[in-house]
Amino acid sequence: MKYVSGYLSIVIALFISSTGAEDVVYGQVGGMVTLPVLKWGSEKVLVQWYFGMNTQPLITRNAQGRETIDPQWKDRLSLSKTDFSLIINKIRLEDFKSFKCELKDFRPQQITSVTSFRLSHVSVQPVSPLLVGKNLNLKCDIKEIFEGTQRRWLSPQKQDLNKDTRVQIGNDGSLKVMKVTGQDHGEWTCVVTYQGRETYVNTPVTVIDLSPAHSQPIYTSVSSFSLLHLPCFFSFPLPLSWSDSQENGIQGGRWTFTPSPAAGSLTGVVQTLVNLSLGPPLAWVVNQKRGLDVSALQKKNLNLSLSKKGVTVGDRGNYTCAVEFQRDDTLKRVMRVEVLQLFTSPVPVAFVGQEVNLTCTLGQPLTSDLEVKWIPPHHSTLLPLGSSTHPTLLTIPEATYGDGGLWRCELWGNKTKLTSVEITLKIERVPVDVWLLVTICAAAVIFVLLLILTVILIRRHRQRMMMPRRGKRRFCNCKDPTPKGFYRN
Structure with a gap:
């Protein structure tokens, strides 16, 4: 019975492979793919895989489990440990041809099974780094499309894109995402489904954005030891091609400061703290009057973070970090700084x-x-x-x-x-000399007041003494004709 069951499984496998049709498996350049071949009833099988029209096998495993690999395919081919499937790593463009698997079982008699596969090319054209707010366009291209082939997209978070109102998916495998954000940074995946097998085609998408702005103001206090840290850097590491500002389209960068009315300065007056000089060479030009620590400024990854030791009330206001790109595109982050002050009166x-x-x-x-x-x-x-x-x-x-x-x-x-x-x-404690000074001052004030009062009384008395007495006036009519008039006696 054991031999009969094994023989039947071989016959079934031979029937399936005798159709001569090639199984289509999709793959991506640089990716990995598995060409599936199941085990027979017996494990003592000679396995040989061929590529294209070559007569020499790529990889062989004899009945004792010993494997031999073509030197040209070394480190790119392996056989599955559980069955006879072929695993291809680091797929090259010239690999998209036919593969053939031959299985030979010598018990109870020599039987050969042949299974053929066609590796079909799927690709997604890479896109250049995008500034946040721009549109993302991707397309999943299939060289050979067979009936029943389906395509769908996965975001970097592997979420359902049908619920995303920003996404438009076309029947031709195209994808459009409106106004990308930092959440769209990462690997996007085109999933190709054919005959129940899924192939995942990944493409990286770089979204250039600055670190998230603080939702609340940055609070610090007046102190010579207080440290004011103003973070401004890119959310994700820039691509290597963007490390040189002459090639990546960066036109400049700067920090500006707008004092608040609470800082005691004129509001709305914008002060430039730091300027990015494109050079060559790339350099930072710092306003030394503000006492900024620019040690965090890095040229390689364009880290614009600033810090300042010794905070005063004059540091209250809005700080703006800006990076300018070609086509008048600018990324900005605005941070409001509030300074706590304590004073006595x-x-x-x-x-x-x-x-x-x-x-x-x-x-x-x-x-x-x-x-x-x-x-x-x-x-x-x-x-x-x-x-x-x-x-x-x-x-x-x-x-x-x-x-x-x-x-x-x-x-x-x-x-x-x-x-x-x-x-x-x-x-x-109030010092004794202070009380003495207060007493002297009080005595002096009293003395001056008494002196003024005495002078006033004396003047009034003199005025009364110098005034003539007021009495009745008597007049007479003289009989002498000369001089005529009335006289007072």
């Missing part, structure tokens, strides 16, 4: 009993999603005052020695600490 050195105000601000009113938290010195007994739980203005009505020390203001947003700023408040 009237002065950072106060006296015991004096009122002190602490102000923590971004230079403008906080939005509803932001709040400040005060961290007083551990020996301070002051409770936060004001209408809100965390006021930006904190008042110490009468300062004590316990209020002196390190005060910290923290900026929080959505339960996340964004940044913090510190200040040292000194509370001192």
Whole structure:
């Protein structure tokens, strides 16, 4: 029975291969393909694979399992460990011909089975790197199309493209993607299906885009130790052909700064921080007045990230990173920087009993999603005052020695600490010489006032003494004719 079952399987295989038809298998240049041949009932089989019209086999496996490979195909051919299938790696253009597999079984008698395959060419024309926002056009070309052949596309995320409104797929295997994004970067796949077998044809697509912009402002604080980092780089490594700006169409690059009104400068005045000089050689021209650290700037991969140590309120504003390409195409990233500031009034050195105000601000009113938290010195007994739980203005009505020390203001947003700023408040006793000066000044003022009052009283008294007495006036009519008139006695 064992020999009968093996004989029947051989007969069935011979019947299938006796039709003379070639099985079509699609492949891609540079890819890998498997020409499938199943096992017979017996494993003691001589396997020989031929290419085209050659009479010498490409690869042979004898009944004992020993393999021999043509030196010209070395490292490109192998036989499957589970059956007699041929695996071809690194397919070349000249490989798209016929392949033939001969199986010889010597038990119970010599029987030969021949299976033929045609390797058919499938290709996708590579595309040049695309700037984000441009359209992607691909086409899956098949040299020989047989009835029942189907084509479909897979995105780099292997998602269903039928639900993507940006995608247009044609019956000729063409694909158009409108306004590509960074998600479209990667390998796109054309899947060719024929007679239940699938062939995957991959093509890389490079989408050139800058690193994603921050959805929220970059928060930092006023400090000589604060580090302001402004990231700007390409989302994916640039192709080797793009490493030289003279060949890749890059026309220039720059960093600009627009101060905010809170920075104390005129708003809308754009300042150039860094310029990319195309040269040759490629070089960065930096505005040294801003104190920028340009060590991150790299020529090879065009990393435009900047940093600045020692943040001031003058750093508040919008920072724009821009890279210019041919045809007036520009990639931009805008980052808003908010600087937290903490100051005291009237002065950072106060006296015991004096009122002190602490102000923590971004230079403008906080939005509803932001709040400040005060961290007083551990020996301070002051409770936060004001209408809100965390006021930006904190008042110490009468300062004590316990209020002196390190005060910290923290900026929080959505339960996340964004940044913090510190200040040292000194509370001192009023010096004795100050009280003496105050007493002397008060005495001098009183003396001057008394002196002025005395002068006023003396002048009034003199004016009264110099004025004549006022009495009744008597008049008479004289009898002498000369002189005539009335006289006062």
